[in-house]
């Protein structure tokens with residue numbers, strides 16, 4: 705006599721929605737008219753410090769003082785609390801966030 709094995713159908717784990725933060729670099733950064741070093745408002749307003757500013761990776765071959773070679777990077781998007789302060793404060797509407 706075989707013993708009856710009870711199986712329980714496992715629920716599929718809920719897919720965690722990821723926060724997507726996009727900076728339009730055609731506005732702010734290497735292709736845009738805004739030098740993020742002069743603005744950096746998003747950087748300052750974000751409490752969990754989601755953003756970082758860095759030079760473009762190929763900077764070594766370019767002029768390091770070229771304002772269009774810097775960019776804001778939403779490096780730690782998982783820390784975002786969706787407060788939208790950065791979106792509101794960006795003078796160029798260069799930030800979009802979805803989650």
Ligand code: SF4
Pocket residue numbers: 725749750751752753754783784785786787788789790791801
């Ligand atoms: S929505 Fe708020 S927490 Fe998220 S990146 Fe912008 S300022 Fe930071």
Ligand code: SF4
Pocket residue numbers: 727732733738739740741743744745746747776793794795796797798799
């Ligand atoms: S607030 Fe907007 S314009 Fe200013 S650095 Fe951030 S993304 Fe660029």
